Amino acid sequence: MKKYFVLAAAALCSVGFASAAAFDDRPVSVEELPDAARKFIRTHFAGSDVLYAKVDDDLFNNDYKVVFADGVSVEFASNGEWKEVGTRRGVVPAAIVPPVIREQVEKQFPGVRIESIDRDRRGFEVGLSNGLDLKFDRQFNLVDIDD
Known part of the structure; x- marks a missing residue:
């Protein structure tokens, strides 16, 4: 019985560490954004410099965020459609x-x-x-x- 408890605890820990590593923000380039997001940026922010872009890896989808040098930020859904624009x-x-x-x-x-x-x-x-x-x-x- 003790052996099963130790194995179950080890399995839970490994799943927890793997999921914590998988669901994290990571930087991406603008070229790595979905097509719709790149088109949106070209259309509405053509003269703006991108400060950074990142993807929020999630279990079911990825959300993207782009921040421009002038302080504008845009969040995109996994399909590249904009969700939020803030200044x-x-x-x-x-x-x-x-x-x-x-x-x-x-x-x-x-x-x-x-x-x-x-x-x-x-x-x-x-x-x-x-x-x-x-x-x-x-x-x-x-x-x-x-x-």
Whole structure:
């Protein structure tokens, strides 16, 4: 019985160490990003210098993050579609923000910049320069405002 306990403990430890090593961030080059991510960078950040890019190895998929020298960061899903764009007191490129959201922000908050945008299966979250976070559903209806 003691032998089985020792073998089980050893197996659990080896699985734990292997999974900890497998699920880690590692640097990658821009060329190693998925095609959609490279196209997104060429389209929206052509003149920007990449500070670093990394992949977050996960059990089921890989997420990517690219940080530019000007402080802009972009997170990509494993298929290369963007998930999040954030700036440090900058402006998210207008072409990234859906026109309906951009128009609502310009109308309701004139002179306020969009500093970040996240998207997921539920909708969009937009961070504004005045400190507000706006949440939109998939049909671009404003559903929540956080301050």
